[in-house]
Amino acid sequence: MDFFTFDEDRVVEGYVAGGVTTYRFALDHLAPLIGRLNIQRDTLKTKFYSRLEKDIVRGCVMPPITVALIHDFEEGAAAVAVNDHIRAHIDEGFVLDGIQRLNTLARASQSAGFDDARPLHVNFVIARSRDRLLYRMITLNNGQRPMSARHQIEVLADSFFDFDSVDLKLVAEKGKSRVRAPDSFKKSDFIKGYIAYLSETVNVDNQKIIEEKLDELIASRIIESDIPTRRIEFSDIVNLINRMSASEYLSEWIRVQNNFIGFCVGAKQSIPALQEAQYAEMEGAIQSFEQAFASINVSKVTGQISVTKSGATGKSQLIDLPSIFLTRAAGGGLLINSTVLYEYQGTINTGDFNFDGDQDFAIQTGNNGSYGGPSYDVFLQDRRSGRFLHAPALSALTATGLGFFEVDPSARELVEYTKDGCCYHEETHFSVHNNMPMPKWRQVEDARDNQFRQFSEAYRRGRWVRAKVGVP
Template structure:
């Protein structure tokens, strides 16, 4: 019992591959159903009339629509053979994610308990292999934008917990409620972290405007992500995480970066300047942030939306870090006041 592979296509945009295959129900029960538990945040299994009917139809012999399984792996630059891709998929199923078909797999699991279930019937599956987490999320959002079941923010929220294990960094992520899994000194609220990731992906600090209907806000964010330069960007979100980890070594920057508005602004700004920020000494960044905060303290808080302005100016500061970090308090105040 194994996977039968049919087609292999290269997805140049996400620097990866799309593979079509089939297998038997028993393989799906053994290999795919356990993948659902890999995601901490998961939509509850639905037991609606539709899925109850599908459960019966599976026993009667229907063919389910293909499910979609994703893996993240960056292959060497040389062109891969069909056999090497198929071998990678077969050996790494346990590291995959179910992108589409969670409810169908839950339904299959229930159907398998019924009399008459045939575990040898075929189930079809599409595999998507992307070279990075960012590119995979980009592909998901371009495919799913406009559909009702899952907004762009929900997709990111669901997958962020599974994607970011922070191997090799000191950052840890804690859910605000429920049994948060602590993975890796000071912690981020998961909600703040996801907001920073959404801001990074969309290239915008305007990700939770209460003046915009939530549904339209989701569509706006998805549109910005689609229009962003994720597939061509040389910066990955883990580059931002590594910088946050670097800041966390500093007593002065540790608390500063964990303020939600600072973090969101930084995620947007560092998307442009991350490669250069990596080579800057922490003491230099401490001094630059100190001058920024001195300049920011001169803004008339009664005249602005302080949270919104902080996000925008932090993003602007780090987007233009090379030139702005050299300015004194009043030169910097002159620059940032023009952005308000």
């Protein structure tokens, strides 16, 4: 292995080296690394790779393979030291990019005329820790097999975190179901805690968020996190949990999945104080929290809002609500007027919902929408009384779609989006008469049964009628 480039990556606090080797070296030392990172096990049998296999035998030069290693070098490490480390520890690496090319190379090596002395270019990424390397892999999004971001993160977390070196009893799901082990963690829970730590959110297994969107949210949170600048590693959290296990009360408490996930997120912000805390202090704080939380009767929690017209000096209108769901914007304030499909939506959305020229508003009071999405109570401004009146029909519309409806002022229509699994989608347009949404037409995309159909339907006399041409 000969190296010809060397640079410092100041984000992951590591180094990037570029070198060249031979096909024989790649078959002996790089191809076996594929099994170390269980992202792509299946070989893609496409025309592209069949063609590449023939081109390799004919003497082509493949695009570089990217391999990752983990090592904490001293600051300002010399290129010679990094290159020597790569040569000595290459069998401990992970293939970040080039899994299918290595598979193709292995097949080509069985063909007559294959020259194993041909050159292969390789890039090496050496990061200081698993956390930083995982961060780099997520930002690069390497991997050629279609896979959800959340699944990719789970696989990377499982592959990069050395569970064998953790002084905690970990069991796989099957073992947990067969053997009662109250002093052990489920490995899946442990990985969820790791993902929560990386993404700084407890919403890593939230069934109320549509799965595809949850994948994207977790990945984006990791990309936006401060992993590269933080001095804390997940191993610090693990060591703290290991110390807590000496207390019977703390040990039992931390092994509850929700407690563990929440602790992994919160401890990231306060680990120095937690490391200094005594068992009795931690037990007392947790017991106080549990007692306070247990005293709350969730079914009786209600809300009240005060509504005042802009510029008005009169008395505010007080509106009682069964509940209010608060969603924070990126800056920390209340999320307002956000209706992007599959995104977190506004606690309060405003607009002219019945197209009478006056501003109306809606406030999120539940997660009763399709796929556990947000649902709203809609209030329309009444000119005669000067007050905002509840609109039951428009409120019900928010509970049947994928979040809050869109408002199209030019067409004077409300637009609702619905779906049934991955392969059936509807976009329905409503007019509003006497504060009631009236269906007009809809666009349907149906890809069930491996057949894609796209058509429009108009609502006529209480039923949907297939339109011969697009409507309107």
